[in-house]
Amino acid sequence: MSGTFLGMPAFPRNAEKALADSQLRFNLRKATHTIRGRRASVVEELPDWQGLRAAGKAIKDDTLRNLERHLLQAERMVTEAGGHVHWAADAEEANRIVADLVRATGQTEVVKVKSMATQEIGLNEALAAEGVTAYETDLAELIVQLGDDWPSHILVPAIHRNRSEIREIFLDHMGEWGRPAPANLTDEPKTLAEAARLHLRERFLSTKVGVSGANFLIAETGTLVVLESEGNGRMCLTLPETLISVVGIEKILPTWRDLEVFLQLLPRSSTGERMNPYTSMWTGAAEGQEFHLVLLDNGRTDVLADEVGRQALRCIRCSACLNVCPVYERVGGHAYGSVYPGPIGAILTPQLRGMGSELDASLPYASSLCGACYDVCPVAIDIPEVLVHLRAKAPHRPAERLGLKAASWVLDRPARLRRVQRLASRFRGLVPKRSLPGPGAAWTQTRDVPSVPEESFRDWWDRTEGGAR
Amino acid sequence: MSSRDVILARVRAAVAGSAPVGEAARAYRAPDGGAADLELFAERVRDYRAVVHVVPDDEVPAAVAAALAARGARRVVVPAGLPEEWLAALPGLERLVDDPPLAASALDAADGVLSACAAGVAETGTIVLDAGPGQGRRALTLLPDYHLCVVRAAQVVASVPDAVARLDPVRPLTWISGPSATSDIELNRVEGVHGPRTLEVIVAEPGTRTS
Ligand code: SF4
Numbered sequence: 001m002s003g004t005f006l007g008m009p010a011f012p013r014n015a016e017k018a019l020a021d022s023q024l025r026f027n028l029r030k031a032t033h034t035i036r037g038r039r040a041s042v043v044e045e046l047p048d049w050q051g052l053r054a055a056g057k058a059i060k061d062d063t064l065r066n067l068e069r070h071l072l073q074a075e076r077m078v079t080e081a082g083g084h085v086h087w088a089a090d091a092e093e094a095n096r097i098v099a100d101l102v103r104a105t106g107q108t109e110v111v112k113v114k115s116m117a118t119q120e121i122g123l124n125e126a127l128a129a130e131g132v133t134a135y136e137t138d139l140a141e142l143i144v145q146l147g148d149d150w151p152s153h154i155l156v157p158a159i160h161r162n163r164s165e166i167r168e169i170f171l172d173h174m175g176e177w178g179r180p181a182p183a184n185l186t187d188e189p190k191t192l193a194e195a196a197r198l199h200l201r202e203r204f205l206s207t208k209v210g211v212s213g214a215n216f217l218i219a220e221t222g223t224l225v226v227l228e229s230e231g232n233g234r235m236c237l238t239l240p241e242t243l244i245s246v247v248g249i250e251k252i253l254p255t256w257r258d259l260e261v262f263l264q265l266l267p268r269s270s271t272g273e274r275m276n277p278y279t280s281m282w283t284g285a286a287e288g289q290e291f292h293l294v295l296l297d298n299g300r301t302d303v304l305a306d307e308v309g310r311q312a313l314r315c316i317r318c319s320a321c322l323n324v325c326p327v328y329e330r331v332g333g334h335a336y337g338s339v340y341p342g343p344i345g346a347i348l349t350p351q352l353r354g355m356g357s358e359l360d361a362s363l364p365y366a367s368s369l370c371g372a373c374y375d376v377c378p379v380a381i382d383i384p385e386v387l388v389h390l391r392a393k394a395p396h397r398p399a400e401r402l403g404l405k406a407a408s409w410v411l412d413r414p415a416r417l418r419r420v421q422r423l424a425s426r427f428r429g430l431v432p433k434r435s436l437p438g439p440g441a442a443w444t445q446t447r448d449v450p451s452v453p454e455e456s457f458r459d460w461w462d463r464t465e466g467g468a469r
Numbered sequence: 470m471s472s473r474d475v476i477l478a479r480v481r482a483a484v485a486g487s488a489p490v491g492e493a494a495r496a497y498r499a500p501d502g503g504a505a506d507l508e509l510f511a512e513r514v515r516d517y518r519a520v521v522h523v524v525p526d527d528e529v530p531a532a533v534a535a536a537l538a539a540r541g542a543r544r545v546v547v548p549a550g551l552p553e554e555w556l557a558a559l560p561g562l563e564r565l566v567d568d569p570p571l572a573a574s575a576l577d578a579a580d581g582v583l584s585a586c587a588a589g590v591a592e593t594g595t596i597v598l599d600a601g602p603g604q605g606r607r608a609l610t611l612l613p614d615y616h617l618c619v620v621r622a623a624q625v626v627a628s629v630p631d632a633v634a635r636l637d638p639v640r641p642l643t644w645i646s647g648p649s650a651t652s653d654i655e656l657n658r659v660e661g662v663h664g665p666r667t668l669e670v671i672v673a674e675p676g677t678r679t680s
Contacts, residue, residue: 031656051497058493065490068480081639087473139662140653156653163654189654193662200663205573221638231611231649231664238607239573249476256638260630261497263644271652274513275593278664279644280607286641287606297472301479307487 024160024332031159032323038272039320039376045274046264055261057380060314063252064304070219070252071295077222081284083291088246090298095126097294098211098244102132105242107209113228113236114138115213116317117246117296119151119339120352123211134211135177135203137232139196146173152333152341155270155319160332163187174199200232210240214247215316216262217293220255223283224293227266227276237280242290249295250304250313262316265378269318299352308389312348314379321373321383327366336366343373347386355394364390500631505591510625511672513594517647518660519668525677529619532671533583534558536617540667542580546571546609550602551585555619567605576608581615582665587642589625589672590632594647596620596670597632599640607641616665618645622674 043049063070075085088094102110110127112118112134124134136145143158144151147169151157158166170181170192179202181195212233216225224245226233237243253262267276285291304310322328322342333341337359338349346366355361364387373383470478511521524532533555537545547556547564556562565571565579576582585603586596596618598604603619610616626632636642649664660666 027655034656035652048497051495055493055495055497058490061490062493065484065487067484068477071477071480087471087476089472089475093472137663138653139651143653156656158653159656166654189657189659190661192654193651193659197662201577204663205577218638223638229649230651230662232662234607234611234643235663238611249480257633258493260500260633261495263629263633273646274516275590275595275644275646277517277646277648277650279642281638281642281644283639283641287600295476297476297479301476301483304480305483 023162025330027160027162028332029329031153031156032329035156035272036323039269039323040272042268042272042274046268052261052264053378053380056265056316056378057314059253059258059261060379062254064250064310064313066254067249067252067304070254071249074217074219074222074252075295077220078284078291078293079222081222083222083284083293086292086294088294088296088298091121094121094246094294094296094298095123098123098246099127099130099132101242101244101292102127102209103130105209107132107207107242109133109135109203109207110209110211110244111135111137111203111207111236111240112141113210113212113226113233114141114157115211115246116339117213117248118211121246121296121298123246135200135207137200137204137236138228139193139230139232142196142200143169146170146177148173150334151339153319153322155317160334163189163192166192170195178203200235204232204235204239208240209242209244210236212236212243212245214245214251215266216253216259217247217251218254218256218259219252221283223256223281225259225279225281227279229271229277231278234278234280237282238287240289242292244292244294246294246296249297249300266316266318269316269320269376269378299354302354303348303351306351306389309347309351309386311381312344312351312386314381315344315348316379317344318378320376320378321381324372324376325367326370326372327368331366336363338363343367343383344381347381347383347390350390350394355390361394364394498628498630500634501627502631503627505589505625505627505631507591507622507625507672507674510589510591510594510620511670513591514596514647514670516594517650517668519594519647519670521670521672523672523674526673526675527677529555529671529673530558533617533619536669536671537562537581537583540581540615540617540669542615542617544578544580546576546579546582546605546613548582548584548603548605548609550604551583552603555583567609570606571609573608573612576612579613581617582610582613583617584610584619586618586620586624588632588635589620590627590629591625592628595629595632596645597636598643598645599636601640607643610643611664614665615667615669616645616648617669617671619671619673622672625672 086097127134140158153159164187167187174181179199214224215227267273325343328342336345338345340348346363350360350363353360367387369384371384511523514521522532544563587599588597648660648668649662650660651662652658
């Protein structure tokens with residue numbers, strides 16, 4: 001994955017840092033709650049949402065189970081329509097393919113439309129090493145790029161920045177990348193959007209190479225589909241003479257008709273709109289453009305090989321699971337140390353990268369297993385199920401394993417819980433202020449130890465008969 | 470072994486032994502092919518803060534002229550194949566024609582673009598362009614800051630499945646739901662970033678005005 005994230009410390013340490021940042025938590029909470037409400041109201045509007053969700057799941061299961069056939073068909077259709085298809089086994093190969101294609105055009109600049117896949121492979125950094133500058137054109141990506149920052153949300157990568165921070169980033173850094181921000185820039189969202197429009201306009205009109213990902217690739221027809229809001233996607237897909245799209249092999253939909261499901265599921269789940277402002281679809285070399293499709297594996301076939309974990313590949317990156325996650329809301333996207341944050345990141349990243357590093361092995365624990373993510377997921381990925389499955393596979397120190405066993409033993413039985421609570425209350429003076437020792441440490445590194453009440457809730461209830469006395 | 474062969478072999482190995490998966494069940498509303506609710510279409514397009522006029526067929530020329538006049542648009546991109554009668558009330562209009570192809574800078578400097586469309590979707594308030602007659606290549610409806618689009622009643626379908634069934638994937642398609650917008654600043658929807666910042670739609674109903 002992206003070099004940006006190499007050497008990241010483990011989730012609990014990241015989370016502890018993020019928890020201390022109250023601005024971040026405030027921005028995140030406000031944003032995720034807004035979008036949650038919007039999603040709920042447009043989902044309720046559709047009488048057949050659960051039917052669509054079931055179909056979305058079933059279509060993606062077909063994609064994955066019959067992936068070889070669908071990939072070969074997609075390749076044939078794109079090629080017949082005048083496009084070129086390349087296969088990349090890993091990030092390095094994908095980056096080299098794209099760099100070579102750009103070099104062949106003689107250009108040293110490319111415009112980019114937001115794409116998780118190109119972030120995952122660290123394409124911008126790889127291109128920079130070859131002397132090619134990649135300009136991000138999504139407003140949020142622009143904020144992240146100008147601020148020399150990391151994305152923290154799938155859909156709204158700068159969700160951790162508020163308007164006054166964005167204004168400062170624009171004033172300080174736009175000039176380094178092109179047209180500077182107007183000196184009298186305010187923090188009105190409209191004015192900030194206008195500054196981005198002016199900053200990028202000239203670039204769109206003159207850049208000869210565009211780089212994108214895709215939301216869907218239709219095997220039956222070879223059609224690529226990109227959903228977006230601002231029109232920067234249309235600019236990058238339409239105006240350049242050469243277009244290069246880097247697409248994960250799991251992005252396939254078997255048939256054209258399948259779009260009728262996903263064009264309903266995705267916008268409502270992600271931005272909470274009936275439809276996003278713009279969706280572009282093209283097949284092969286559209287309108288005389290030179291078109292290259294780079295099909296990316298980079299660990300996906302490892303995920304596919306795990307019968308339980310495989311469902312993570314159904315993900316359509318809507319980000320609904322992030323917005324409802326109590327852990328994400330408190331720690332933000334950066335703590336996950338990957339381009340895929342939140343519940344989906346907690347199951348996708350360790351599978352894509354393997355659980356060799358401390359960070360990746362800690363990700364399956366970045367959840368309270370509350371199940372809210374599963375309920376909102378438009379393709380019904382059972383994230384808690386995969387988390388538990390990965391926890392069993394993760395390399396543990398024996399003490400940690402013991403701690404986990406002890407925890408489940410306690411939480412399993414209400415009577416035991418009561419005994420432990422009483423016990424804790426008797427030893428109240430012995431509980432360290434900040435963190436638990438031994439196996440409990442991993443848990444408390446990210447959470448304040450709740451102060452132990454003198455009397456547990458259950459004891460109080462029994463003694464007072466529910467507060468009546 | 471090429472990377473293509475490597476990836477395909479890995480895919481094969483990964484799913485070998487998994488139970489077969491058949492075609493997906495579709496327990497949701499199918500395309501109904503019936504007439505769509507024009508009022509709903511207009512309302513849903515308006516929800517995106519686009520300007521919408523519903524007029525009888527024979528009043529389209531007057532509505533086009535009024536919209537362009539209100540906007541102060543004098544130099545307007547006119548894609549090939551646009552019905553000539555839509556411009557009947559505008560003999561003095563300076564038309565920018567894409568033959569030979571207009572430079573991006575010329576499109577950028579235009580006051581607006583007048584186009585037809587391929588389909589409308591009532592439930593989502595979406596207009597679909599397919600680069601067909603009266604629409605032209607995709608850049609024509611992207612670079613001008615003002616997009617005036619005429620939708621005929623018969624082009625409006627009820628739902629997304631109806632639209633998908635009607636469209637041809639071989640053509641480049643652009644689904645448009647309101648003006649360009651972003652929610653990237655504290656998740657407030659702000660209209661107008663890179664695409665046309667103003668979208669105005671004229672829905673043409675069959676017949677003449679009866680009142
Ligand atoms: S896991 Fe489900 S809810 Fe989360 S981003 Fe993917 S599709 Fe959306």
